[in-house]
Amino acid sequence: MLIPFETPLREATLLRRYKRFLADIRLPDGQEITVHCPNTGSMRNCGQPGDRVWVSLDYKPGRKLPGTWELVEIGSGQVACIHSARANRVVAQALQQGLITPLAGYPEVRAEVRLPEGSSRFDFLLSGGGRAECVVEVKSVTLALGKVVGAFPDAVSARGQKHLRELIEVVQGGRRACLLFCVMHSGIEQVRPADEIDAEYGRLLREAAAAGVEVLAWSVWPQPNGMQVRGALPVVL
Template identity: 55%
Template sequence: MNFPEPLLQGRLIRRYKRFLADVRLPDGTEVTAHCPNTGSMLGCQPENARVWLSDSNNPKRKLKYTWELVETGPGQLACVNTARPNAQAREAIEAGRVPELAGYDGCRSEVRYGEEKSRIDLLLSGHPSQPDAWVEVKNVTLAEGHEGFFPDAVTTRGQKHLRELMAQVARGDRAVLFFVVNHTAIEEVRPADHIDARYGQLLREAVEAGVEVVAYRAELASDGGDPTGRLALGEPVPVNLVP
């Protein structure tokens, strides 16, 4: 998948009130963009960083622009729009680019399930020989060197999702944690034990209980480090659960 329109480049002035970001455009104009990310965005908001915005082309929208990408370091890009990963994962699965989840002919989004009243990101069905697969999608943008970490803040919601996935395995279905690696520097994904030790513990318990974990990197940048406009998932990334 691609961004529907070319992105507008600017420089980050500040992010504030969680959902707002002030950006200076090349002509010196300052605009306020929507920041579609509820997380800490640790490492993804360097002062004066190059950022890229999408234009809603909707005159009724209060904020015309949406913050999509940020340059976190020389030649390193991250997608901070957390509305993107579900669509990225779904497209890759339906296009057959995720061998672990091949063979399903049905896919539904935001299906209610579980005793803790959750919604699964993707529910795959209709496989000739496999049970339904409950797929929880997570966006990975926290990079420390070439290691990627999830989460970037303590997440009780993420802990709940792991418990729900384990319960689905106990019922006889497949359950999959799908890391969408939206940072070009990341070559390996690890649980962020130094940020949320309980999440890391639960993730390892989930894998022991039969929850599957996959990770795929987005094709965000060209060899020169500039955005390609492509959000498609390409190569798999290893997941390292060793403490």
């Protein structure tokens, strides 16, 4: 399944990323502009000066920046989506179409749901069909370590650790819970915790899996014409 972008992307060359959310690019006509970098992580191994990138441009009046950085070409033709919010949008459509088979069969898919018994907000709540409700938390994976191995997180993530503790509580409360790694990098073929970056996250991920939290990884290949939902990848704990 190919999920197209809302507007056609423009190819450009990355000049630099700075102040976390800004990136300077050069368009094919030589024009240099600053666009939004929609990624809060370190973006390790994703984007060096001179890399080919793709951006969505929108020159609406009142908009602070004229566009958003979406994709980057890494190495020998591999492409990653650095727009981390895309993961939830892709997963939402994939869930509704039943493409993520372990989570298929739920007629109701609700996004950004807060459970009555707690203050946590989760990415998705699946319900209906006579099945136990399933809480789903999505994490975008773009960090490639080695030839085919992807890892999460790319920086110490207190927020990610908190989500794992909360998913364990969800299972203990009688609901189904799933941590879904949305792998938006065409060169990644398996996923593992990035213990060398955030050892506590790795520990909690293994604890969550042992407690009954389902840990899945799904491959999504970014392309200039859209995001292609492919299939399951192994998670190595």
